[in-house]
Amino acid sequence: MVMWYNTSVFVDGAHKGKSPIELVCPAGVGDKITPFSYI
Numbered sequence: 001m002v003m004w005y006n007t008s009v010f011v012d013g014a015h016k017g018k019s020p021i022e023l024v025c026p027a028g029v030g031d032k033i034t035p036f037s038y039i
Helices: 002-011 020-024
Strands: none
8 A cells, every 4th residue: 555655646746845755755655644754
């Protein structure tokens, strides 16, 4: 689930402007589907 979402996050307007490390890391989508926090 997380890996699939990491692929779609690149075209997610809500995540535009995020750093590359946040985009490819589970923490990058923590506010959407996971309990992780931003790095």
